[in-house]
Amino acid sequence: MRSKRPSALVLREEKDFFLFSSPWWLGLVLFVIGPMIASIVISFTQWDIITAPKWVGLRNYIRLFRDDPLFWKSLRVTAVYTFVLVPLQLVLSLLVSVLLNQRVRGLGLFRTLFYLPTVLPVVASALLWLWILNPEGILNFVVGLFGIPRQNWLTDERLALPSIMLMSLWGTFGTSMVIFLAGLQGVPESLYDAARIDGANWWARFRYVTLPMISPVVFFNFLMGVIGTFQVFTQGYLLTDGRPNNSTLFYVLYLYRSGFEYLKMGYASAMAWVLFAIIFVLTLLILRSSSLWVYYEVNR
Numbered sequence: 001m002r003s004k005r006p007s008a009l010v011l012r013e014e015k016d017f018f019l020f021s022s023p024w025w026l027g028l029v030l031f032v033i034g035p036m037i038a039s040i041v042i043s044f045t046q047w048d049i050i051t052a053p054k055w056v057g058l059r060n061y062i063r064l065f066r067d068d069p070l071f072w073k074s075l076r077v078t079a080v081y082t083f084v085l086v087p088l089q090l091v092l093s094l095l096v097s098v099l100l101n102q103r104v105r106g107l108g109l110f111r112t113l114f115y116l117p118t119v120l121p122v123v124a125s126a127l128l129w130l131w132i133l134n135p136e137g138i139l140n141f142v143v144g145l146f147g148i149p150r151q152n153w154l155t156d157e158r159l160a161l162p163s164i165m166l167m168s169l170w171g172t173f174g175t176s177m178v179i180f181l182a183g184l185q186g187v188p189e190s191l192y193d194a195a196r197i198d199g200a201n202w203w204a205r206f207r208y209v210t211l212p213m214i215s216p217v218v219f220f221n222f223l224m225g226v227i228g229t230f231q232v233f234t235q236g237y238l239l240t241d242g243r244p245n246n247s248t249l250f251y252v253l254y255l256y257r258s259g260f261e262y263l264k265m266g267y268a269s270a271m272a273w274v275l276f277a278i279i280f281v282l283t284l285l286i287l288r289s290s291s292l293w294v295y296y297e298v299n300r
Contacts, residue, residue, distance in 0.1 A: 043269035053266065060270035071271070073246050074254040075278075077161065078230055081250065085165050086225040090218065093173040097180035098206075111181075118174030126238035129167040130154075133239075154240055157247045164235050164248055172228075176221040183217035184210070212295040219294045223286050230279055251275060 043060055045053035064071050100111050117125065132139050133153035140150045153163040187210060195205045211218075233252040236242060242249035242257075255275070259268030 039269045039272060042266050043273055045266040047265045048263040049265055050263070056266065060267050061274070063267070064270060064274060070246065070249065070254055074249045074251045077247065077249055078232065078251040081161065081165060081168075081232060082226060082229040085168055085229055086222065088165075088169055089173050089176060089225055090221055092169065093177040093221070094180050094218075096173070097177045097184055098210075100177070100181055101184045115174040115178060117171045120171065122171070122234045123238065125167065125171045126235065129163075129170075130239065133163055133167075155244055157244050160240055160244060160248045164239055167239070168229075168232070168235055176225065179217055179221055180214065183214040187213045213297075215294045216296060219286075219290050223283065226282055226286065227279055230275065230282075 042053065044055060044057055046056045046059075047053035096114055100107065100114065104110075120128075131137055134140075135150060135152055139153065144150065151159060153159050191209045191213070192205055195209050200208070231252055232250050233256065236248045236250045236253045237256070240248040242253055251271070252275070255268050255271045258264045258271060
C-alpha cells in the first residue's frame with residue numbers, strides 16, 4: 001500500500017517554493033499590506049509626525065466632506081481632467097494605431113516616433129513643455145501666425161488645466177496606442193475579406209468588425225486610463241503647483257500638501273482612503289458595464 005506521507009522530494013520542493021518566493025511575500029507584507037493597514041489606522045488620528053498620534057475617530061472624514069472646500073475643488077479638477085483626457089486619449093491612440101497598422105514605407109520609424117514621448121521621463125517632459133508653454137515660447141509663436149493673441153498658458157485660470165491635459169495627452173497616449181496596435185493585429189483578416197464581399201465600406205468594416213473585435217482592448221485602456229488619471233500628480237506639481245487659484249490643484253497634489261507640507265498625516269491618510277473608495281466604485285461600475293459593450297470571442 002502506497003504511503004500517504006509526502007516524499008522527501010515533495011517536501012524539498014515546497015521548501016524551495018517558499019524560500020524563493022519569500023522576497024515577494026516579504027515585499028507584499030512590508031511595503032503594501034503593512035502600510036495600507038497603518039494608513040487606515042492613521043486616518044482616524046491627528047498626527048503631525050513629530051508628536052504621538054491622537055485618536056480623533058471620524059473627525060478627519062467629517063471635515064473632508066463638510067468643512068474643506070479645497071477637497072471638493074481638487075476632486076472636481078481631477079474629475080474634469082479624467083473625463084476629458086481619457087476619451088481624448090482613447091480616440092487619438094486608436095486613430096494613430098489604425099494608421100500605424102497600414103502597410104506603408106518607414107512604418108517602424110513612424111511607430112518609434114509616436115511612441116517616443118512615452119519613454120521620456122516626466123520631469124524632462126515637464127521642462128520641455130514649460131519652454132513650449134512659456135509666454136515667449138513656441139506655442140505662442142505658432143498661434144500668432146494665425147492672428148491669435150499671445151496666451152498665458154500656465155498662469156491663466158481658464159487655460160492652465162487644458163495646457164496640462166495637452167502635455168499629458170502627448171506623453172501618455174503612446175502606451176494605449178501600442179496596446180491598440182497589438183489588438184488590431186489580432187483581428188482575423190478573414191473577417192475583413194468577408195465584409196468586403198458583402199459590400200461593406202471602410203466605415204462599416206471599422207464599426208462592425210474592428211470595434212467589436214478590439215472592444216476588450218478599449219475596455220482595458222479605458223479602465224487603466226481612469227485609474228491612472230485619478231492619481232495624477234507630477235504634471236500639476238511641476239508645471240503649476242496647483243496654481244492659478246487652485247485651478248490645477250489635483251487631488252493627489254492636495255493630498256501631498258496635506259501630508260508632507262502641512263504635516264497632517266491623519267488627514268492625508270483619510271484623503272487617500274477616500275480616493276481608494278472613489279477609484280474602487282468607478283472600477284466596479286466600468287466592470288459591471290462591460291457586459292453591455294465588450295465582445296469576447298468564445299471558442300466552442
